[in-house]
Amino acid sequence: MKKRTRNPIAPYLFIAPSFLLLGVFFFAPLVFSVVLSFFNWTLTGGERVFIGLTNYTNVLTNSTFWISMKNTVLYAAFYVICINVLAILIANGLVGLTKRYRQFMTAIFFMPYVCSMVAVTIIWKYMYQPGYGILNYFLRQLGFNQVGWLTDSNVVIWSVAMMSIWRDTGFYVIIYIAGLMGISQTYYEAARVDGANALSQFRHITLPMLTNTTFFNSLFAIIVALQVFDQAWVLTKGGPGYATRTVVLHLYETAFKFYRMGEASANAIIFFFFIMILTAIRFYFSKRIEE
Amino acid sequence: MTTRAFERLLRILGYVLLTALGLVFFFPLYWMLVTAFKDMSEVIVVPPVFFPAKPSFDSIVAVLTEFSFKRAFLNSGIVSLAVMLFSVFNSALAGFAFAKYTFRGQKVLFMLILSTMMIPFQMIMIPLYMMIVGLQWNDSYLGLIVPSLVSSFGIFLMRQFMDSLPNEMFDAGRIDGCSDFRLFMQLAFPNVKPALSALCIFLFMFQWNSFLWPFLIINKNDMRTLSLALTMYQNMFTGPQYNKVMAANLIVIAPTLLIFLCLQRNFVQGIALTGMKA
Numbered sequence: 001m002k003k004r005t006r007n008p009i010a011p012y013l014f015i016a017p018s019f020l021l022l023g024v025f026f027f028a029p030l031v032f033s034v035v036l037s038f039f040n041w042t043l044t045g046g047e048r049v050f051i052g053l054t055n056y057t058n059v060l061t062n063s064t065f066w067i068s069m070k071n072t073v074l075y076a077a078f079y080v081i082c083i084n085v086l087a088i089l090i091a092n093g094l095v096g097l098t099k100r101y102r103q104f105m106t107a108i109f110f111m112p113y114v115c116s117m118v119a120v121t122i123i124w125k126y127m128y129q130p131g132y133g134i135l136n137y138f139l140r141q142l143g144f145n146q147v148g149w150l151t152d153s154n155v156v157i158w159s160v161a162m163m164s165i166w167r168d169t170g171f172y173v174i175i176y177i178a179g180l181m182g183i184s185q186t187y188y189e190a191a192r193v194d195g196a197n198a199l200s201q202f203r204h205i206t207l208p209m210l211t212n213t214t215f216f217n218s219l220f221a222i223i224v225a226l227q228v229f230d231q232a233w234v235l236t237k238g239g240p241g242y243a244t245r246t247v248v249l250h251l252y253e254t255a256f257k258f259y260r261m262g263e264a265s266a267n268a269i270i271f272f273f274f275i276m277i278l279t280a281i282r283f284y285f286s287k288r289i290e291e
Numbered sequence: 292m293t294t295r296a297f298e299r300l301l302r303i304l305g306y307v308l309l310t311a312l313g314l315v316f317f318f319p320l321y322w323m324l325v326t327a328f329k330d331m332s333e334v335i336v337v338p339p340v341f342f343p344a345k346p347s348f349d350s351i352v353a354v355l356t357e358f359s360f361k362r363a364f365l366n367s368g369i370v371s372l373a374v375m376l377f378s379v380f381n382s383a384l385a386g387f388a389f390a391k392y393t394f395r396g397q398k399v400l401f402m403l404i405l406s407t408m409m410i411p412f413q414m415i416m417i418p419l420y421m422m423i424v425g426l427q428w429n430d431s432y433l434g435l436i437v438p439s440l441v442s443s444f445g446i447f448l449m450r451q452f453m454d455s456l457p458n459e460m461f462d463a464g465r466i467d468g469c470s471d472f473r474l475f476m477q478l479a480f481p482n483v484k485p486a487l488s489a490l491c492i493f494l495f496m497f498q499w500n501s502f503l504w505p506f507l508i509i510n511k512n513d514m515r516t517l518s519l520a521l522t523m524y525q526n527m528f529t530g531p532q533y534n535k536v537m538a539a540n541l542i543v544i545a546p547t548l549l550i551f552l553c554l555q556r557n558f559v560q561g562i563a564l565t566g567m568k569a
Contacts, residue, residue, distance in 0.1 A: 010471035014388035015400065017381055018441050025438040026407055029418035036418060093309040096302070107555060108313045111320060114547040116500035118518045119540045122525050123323045126533050132335040134322060166319065174559055198298050227411050230502045234522055248413055255417050256507070264417055272414045279409050 033265045041262035055266035065267070067242045068250040071157055075246065076225035078161045080218055086169050087217065091176035092206065106177070110170030117167065121234040124163045125150070150236060153243040160232055160244055168224070172217050179213030180206070215285060222278055226271075247271050323544075326537040327351060334533045350538035354524075360539065362513050363520035370435045370516060371498035378442045378494050379487060386449025387479045391461060401450075407443040412503070420507050429508040435516070439498065445490050452486040453479055492554055496547050517543045 040051045059065055090109060094102050112120065127134045128149035136146045149159040187205045196204070229248040232238060238245040238253075251271065255264035326334060328346035354360055388394075389401050419438060428434035456479060464474050480487075502518040509515055515523065521543055525536050 008394065011388040011392035011394045011397075014471075014475070015385045018385045018404070018446060019400070021437075021441045022404075022407060022443075025419065025422075026415060026441070029415035029422060030410065032418035032422075033414055090309070090312065093305050093312075096305070097309075103555070105309065105313050106559065107552065108317050110559070111548060111551065112316070114496055114551045115320075115544045116502070116518055116521070116547070118500075118502055118521050119543050120319075122521065122536060122540055123319050125525075126326070126537070127319065127322065129531075132337055132339065132531075134339050137337065137339055166316065169316075198301050223411075227413065230518075234502075251413060255420075261417055261421070268414050268417065272411060275411055276409070 033268060036262050037265035037269050039262045041260075041265075043259035043261060051262075055263045056270065058263055059267045059270060064242060064245070065247075065250055068245045068247045071242070071244065072226055072228065072246045072248075075157055075161050075228060076222055078158065079164055079225040080221040082161070082165050083169055083172055083221055084214060084217055086165070087172035087176050088207075088210065088214070090169065090173050091180055092202070094173065094177060095180050106170075106173070109173050112167040113170040115167065117230040118234050120163060120167045121231045124159075124166075125235055128159055151240060153240055156236060156240065156243045160228070160235055163235070164225070164228065164231055168221075172221065175217055176210065176213055179210050183209045219278065219281075223275055226275060323537045323540050326534055327541045329534045331532065331534060335531050350534040351542065353535055354538045354542060359512055359515070360517075360520055360524070360542065363515050363517045364542070366432075366435075366514060367499055367517040369432060371495045373432075373436045374439050374498045375491055375495040377440050378445055379490050381440070382442055382445030382449045382490065383453075383480055383483065383487065384475060385446045386451075386453050387475050389446070389450045390453035391456070391458070391479070404443045404446050408447070416503070416507065423508055430511040430514045432514075434508045435505060439501075439504070442490075442494060445494065448486060448490060449483065452483045456482055488554065492550060495550070499547055 037055050038050055038052060040047065040049050040054070042048075094105055094109075097105065130136060130146060130148060130151065133149070135149065139146060147155055150156055183206065187209070188201055191201050191205060227248055228246045229252065232244045232246050232249055233252075236244045238249045247267075248271075251264055251267045254260050254267055325340075325342060327350055328348070329340060329343040329350075330345060330347060333340040333343055385404075389397065423429055423434045423438070426434075428437070460478055460482075461474055464478050469477070500518065501516070502522075505516045505519050509519060521539055524539050
């Protein structure tokens with residue numbers, strides 16, 4: 001039951017600063033973004049004319065755009081799957097530990113997350129180096145061949161992914177731990193009485209009860225992964241060639257290298273619709289599960 | 292093998308694997324730390340040096356004095372603190388309004404706030420850039436701070452927390468003649484401390500580590516934030532002077548790591564609650 005207010009203006013005053021700021025720095029640019037996408041707007045002069053859907057067709061017929069989409073989707077899929085699998089396993093492992101050890105280990109897994117992505121990228125760049133990089137050293141010691149982490153076009157996108165997964169896993173681990181703590185112990189006790197072993201308990205109790213959490217984590221991860229920019233830029237600037245060119249990187253270049261603002265806006269909107277569809281799916285499923 | 296013994300074996304295996312994984316996870320940070328203290332001759336040598344023969348602070352000192360890192364540190368500090376302070380207070384205020392009041396348009400307005408969380412930054416990035424340049428706020432603190440002042444996530448989180456505060460407390464306050472603002476300052480705000488500290492940490496960390504927006508609007512050397520300075524720094528060297536680069540990394544990461552280690556519980560709580568409420 002909410003309270004009736006003596007001063008009916010109060011709540012409006014309280015939310016006013018937020019909406020004022022959002023109005024100017026969020027909603028206005030949002031609207032302008034849509035407007036911009038229909039105009040031939042560049043920062044290098046030339047007439048700014050309404051050109052309808054030309055920007056959109058330019059974006060969608062640009063082969064580099066599709067390369068960047070492919071890269072981004074592959075990256076996102078790998079990222080989401082790996083991170084969730086890792087996080088579930090780690091969270092399960094952590095929950096069974098004694099308090100002190102658990103706090104310590106949780107900290108270890110979470111520390112990368114508080115680090116700047118730029119810093120993380122630079123550390124990994126050092127580790128990915130062909131000659132003196134520590135990763136290749138380990139590979140050679142184990143008898144494998146070196147890997148061109150940053151130079152092999154087939155590998156480099158996974159190098160970016162591995163780095164991101166390392167950094168972000170801790171975040172999802174925490175959420176899974178919260179989810180795990182919400183599972184009533186009585187299920188496990190009952191299962192044990194029935195003679196189920198640990199693996200079976202995991203499969204039939206833990207995993208199903210974590211469906212909600214997994215869904216939240218997956219969708220959050222997808223949305224985060226699709227927006228990848230910092231690490232791809234700092235690590236390889238989108239190279240070699242177009243191998244690590246992500247959608248946002250492509251967008252960045254269209255806007256800030258070629259100054260084609262109109263086209264870049266169309267690019268952003270297309271990208272947004274792609275993400276919207278995924279978010280809509282999530283809300284739809286969340287509501288269904290709630291009911 | 293009996294189920295009991297099998298379970299125990301699995302558990303031991305689990306511990307071992309987890310510890311191994313922990314070591315793997317910790318290794319890159321260890322590597323950075325160790326390299327920062329190495330001598331140049333130990334940086335690109337094969338086989339790699341796992342612990343420097345004569346650890347030295349030289350690289351760290353060099354970073355702190357050689358480059359405009361001090362300035363970048365200051366810039367990041369000012370921006371992060373300013374955003375954090377305003378944003379936390381503002382989020383609490385707005386969250387309070389949404390949680391404890393009933394007013395016209397409330398649902399729609401809250402939906403609007405939520406919608407901003409779902410729209411990726413890239414959607415507004417270009418017009419926002421043009422706006423900031425038009426205002427001549429590029430290369431300035433204003434450009435870095437003002438657009439980031441509202442955190443919809445913060446408002447969402449605060450509302451959740453304020454919701455669980457008992458209404459009776461506010462009733463009593465109202466009967467005593469408190470103005471609405473006093474209700475907020477003296478009853479609501481102090482009682483959501485865990486959420487406040489978690490939010491503070493998040494917002495500070497997010498700003499401290501932010502890269503894309505500063506990357507777009509900052510070009511002047513002395514207005515660079517740490518993320519930018521770090522990126523510039525690694526391109527500065529003709530040879531792979533990774534000891535210096537890692538020292539720079541260390542300096543950038545240190546504050547957030549320290550904050551995290553000291554306030555671990557709040558941090559973890561904040562995230563866990565995000566996951567649970569969602």
